[in-house]
Amino acid sequence: MRIAEILPARQAWTAADQNLSVLQKKSSDHIRQAADNFRALLHSLPWQGRICGFSDSEAVHRLAAFTSKDWLTDIHETFMLEELQRQIAAVPEFGTKQVVTNIWISKKICDAYEHRNDNMYPPLHRTELAELGTDLARGAKTRLGMMWFVNRNHWCSMDIIADTLKQHILYGDPMGDGAPNHIREAVVWWLSKHVEGSFEWSTLLCPSQRDGFSCGLLAQNGLAHSFLPTKYPLIDAASAQNVAIARLKAGADVIQHHIQMVCYDLCHLSNYLPLCTSYSCRQFLLIRSLGNLQRQLLPLLHGTHLI
Numbered sequence: 001m002r003i004a005e006i007l008p009a010r011q012a013w014t015a016a017d018q019n020l021s022v023l024q025k026k027s028s029d030h031i032r033q034a035a036d037n038f039r040a041l042l043h044s045l046p047w048q049g050r051i052c053g054f055s056d057s058e059a060v061h062r063l064a065a066f067t068s069k070d071w072l073t074d075i076h077e078t079f080m081l082e083e084l085q086r087q088i089a090a091v092p093e094f095g096t097k098q099v100v101t102n103i104w105i106s107k108k109i110c111d112a113y114e115h116r117n118d119n120m121y122p123p124l125h126r127t128e129l130a131e132l133g134t135d136l137a138r139g140a141k142t143r144l145g146m147m148w149f150v151n152r153n154h155w156c157s158m159d160i161i162a163d164t165l166k167q168h169i170l171y172g173d174p175m176g177d178g179a180p181n182h183i184r185e186a187v188v189w190w191l192s193k194h195v196e197g198s199f200e201w202s203t204l205l206c207p208s209q210r211d212g213f214s215c216g217l218l219a220q221n222g223l224a225h226s227f228l229p230t231k232y233p234l235i236d237a238a239s240a241q242n243v244a245i246a247r248l249k250a251g252a253d254v255i256q257h258h259i260q261m262v263c264y265d266l267c268h269l270s271n272y273l274p275l276c277t278s279y280s281c282r283q284f285l286l287i288r289s290l291g292n293l294q295r296q297l298l299p300l301l302h303g304t305h306l307i
Contacts, residue, residue: 080220167199205222
């Protein structure tokens with residue numbers, strides 16, 4: 001493994017260790033417990049490898065950002081969105097009609113609107129955005145949650161409800177602002193291409209941001225609360241410690257799913273190993289599987305941890 005690949009992981013885990021040590025010295029029992037729990041989860045991770053169970057198989061050390069005050073990127077937003085979608089999908093009455101979209105749908109809506117005079121929409125060929133609109137038109141989807149990246153530095157959220165009883169667009173900004181005109185115009189234009197009638201705009205309840213880095217966490221919390229208010233109460237962002245605890249909890253949920261997927265893949269492999277009659281065959285399958293898992297297990301076997 002090259003030094004260039006090792007250094008980012010080492011730096012990330014070292015920073016995570018320092019961040020958790022600071023949190024573990026706080027006076028609040030709640031934040032100390034959250035930091036202890038997160039540290040315990042980090043001990044179950046290899047120091048290098050790839051994240052399993054998500055659409056983005058990023059380097060596992062990217063999870064260390066959940067311990068910091070760094071601004072959360074689209075990678076972390078994707079992890080949290082997909083975790084939220086798993087929780088939504090587990091609610092029987094939601095079925096497949098109420099979903100949160102991937103992180104890029106909002107940008108695709110804006111791009112389609114900006115090029116509406118040059119490119120036909122819906123296009124003749126199938127696209128993810130057009131298919132999503134078609135699902136709304138035929139009732140296969142009645143609710144869409146999505147994230148918006150505003151001014152290239154700020155996360156906001158949106159909940160589009162398009163069922164037979166009401167047609168609403170709820171927009172949540174942790175800074176308390178309404179939807180910018182270009183977003184309103186793009187969303188209304190896109191919906192008009194698929195759904196009849198007008199939509200009423202209102203505010204999506206969202207915790208108020210009091211720092212310069214928590215917009216992604218708070219916007220997602222507002223969206224999650226809109227879908228599953230009991231499971232996801234609004235964060236009391238007046239307390240910086242509450243925000244830190246919520247951030248650790250979001251990261252812990254991501255890590256736990258990653259661990260579950262690694263264990264699932266290993267258990268799935270074990271079902272096939274007895275079918276191999278020769279030792280060399282079983283050994284080959286095991287080595288190949290560990291390679292496909294990005295060697296998630298090997299650092300654990302050798303005790304290679306930085307935290």
